[in-house]
Amino acid sequence: MHEPADAPPPAPHENHHTRTTDQGRFSIARCNCGWTGPARRARSKAREDANAHTQARNPT
């Protein structure tokens, strides 16, 4: 895995910070807690996965 050089360091687990990464044709949502979503062909889908993860883990 190659991470972008400007990626922020992982934060403490008090919050779930997601981002999407591209792998070839696919976009994958990732979280600083170690969670990784399924590979999606559309980045918007990966973002939906990320939003679902944060809402499930960070009820507000």
Ligand SMILES: [Zn+2]
């Ligand atoms: Zn998380």
